Amino acid sequence: MSEFDPRSELFELVRAFRIRLEWLGRAGAFSVPAGPSPRGQRSDDAQFTAVAEQSQGRFEPTDPQTTPAESPGATTDRQPGMFSAALARALGDTPAGSESSPATMPSPPAGPTSRTALAQIRADLGDCQRCKLSRTRENIVFGIGDPNAALMFVGEAPGRQEDRSGVPFVGPAGQLLDRMIAAMGWSRETVYIANVLKCRPPNNRDPEPDEIASCRPFLAQQIGSVKPRMIVTLGRPAAHLLLDTRAPMHALRGRFHSYEGIKVMPTFHPAYLLRNPEHKRKTWNDLQQVMAEFERLAISPPGRPR
Numbered sequence: 524m525s526e527f528d529p530r531s532e533l534f535e536l537v538r539a540f541r542i543r544l545e546w547l548g549r550a551g552a553f554s555v556p557a558g559p560s561p562r563g564q565r566s567d568d569a570q571f572t573a574v575a576e577q578s579q580g581r582f583e584p585t586d587p588q589t590t591p592a593e594s595p596g597a598t599t600d601r602q603p604g605m606f607s608a609a610l611a612r613a614l615g616d617t618p619a620g621s622e623s624s625p626a627t628m629p630s631p632p633a634g635p636t637s638r639t640a641l642a643q644i645r646a647d648l649g650d651c652q653r654c655k656l657s658r659t660r661e662n663i664v665f666g667i668g669d670p671n672a673a674l675m676f677v678g679e680a681p682g683r684q685e686d687r688s689g690v691p692f693v694g695p696a697g698q699l700l701d702r703m704i705a706a707m708g709w710s711r712e713t714v715y716i717a718n719v720l721k722c723r724p725p726n727n728r729d730p731e732p733d734e735i736a737s738c739r740p741f742l743a744q745q746i747g748s749v750k751p752r753m754i755v756t757l758g759r760p761a762a763h764l765l766l767d768t769r770a771p772m773h774a775l776r777g778r779f780h781s782y783e784g785i786k787v788m789p790t791f792h793p794a795y796l797l798r799n800p801e802h803k804r805k806t807w808n809d810l811q812q813v814m815a816e817f818e819r820l821a822i823s824p825p826g827r828p829r
């Protein structure tokens with residue numbers, strides 16, 4: 524953990540609070556006017572435009588770190604360069620927060636059934652005391668996004684910022700995840716994001732088996748309710764849980780697996796990528812496979828006509 528920095532701490536809190544407010548707004552609690560982006564961040568629209576421009580192939584990656592060397596032709600035959608520059612940029616070493624997008628785009632109207640079903644699952648979870656993490660958590664971090672999303676991300680467990688805000692992936696790893704999602708042409712509002720554990724393990728230690736056992740029915744119900752076409756698991760615990768395996772990450776990532784008939788692409792966790800940037804290229808390759816599969820299924824990211 525880096526040293527305490529009150530300014531970035533405050534920035535993170537404001538960002539997390541804003542995301543929560545906007546989520547409540549979208550959920551119908553009240554209306555939240557779209558405010559200026561903190562720290563001069565670009566709006567989603569500007570970010571979308573930038574990503575779209577780059578994905579026309581006008582911009583090619585030059586950084587050898589981010590050049591798609593692995594599995595050449597695996598996914599990019601049909602549209603060479605499609606999104607690759609944007610993905611490279613997303614996974615590149617841009618300063619934290621400089622490109623992350625605050626949640627400002629209204630989500631498409633969700634089918635009432637999925638929204639209601641998710642609300643019911645959240646209600647069943649209640650003020651959960653099913654495992655020992657309830658004694659140390661501040662907030663339950665349930666999940667966020669489009670209740671009918673075609674694309675779902677499953678992480679590990681809330682960290683400090685998530686525990687404080689109740690929103691998944693709002694800390695540094697979340698900012699990298701936001702950039703990955705944006706570069707794929709999607710957004711935090713058009714995907715669904717959840718974790719294996721809904722409560723933060725003390726000091727971000729690994730989830731323990733009893734905690735996973737207590738929490739897994741809720742993730743299973745979330746997946747069953749959202750019914751995504753594809754799931755990207757982030758890091759080992761999510762891959763191990765959904766694929767019912769103990770195989771190492773390097774043996775799992777890079778190809779599709781299946782969970783209850785849903786295609787699953789395991790890849791590295793963004794927090795792991797922040798510590799091991801040399802693996803970003805592999806993650807980029809994994810995400811490109813997901814994009815290619817959506818193309819094959821003729822599914823385009825909502826708000827982005829084919």
Ligand code: URA
Binds near residue numbers: 679691
């Ligand atoms: N890491 C995760 O796995 N999930 C979060 O929500 C945040 C960080």
Ligand code: URA
Binds near residue numbers: 758759791
């Ligand atoms: N181990 C993990 O838990 N996550 C990764 O992404 C890689 C190794």
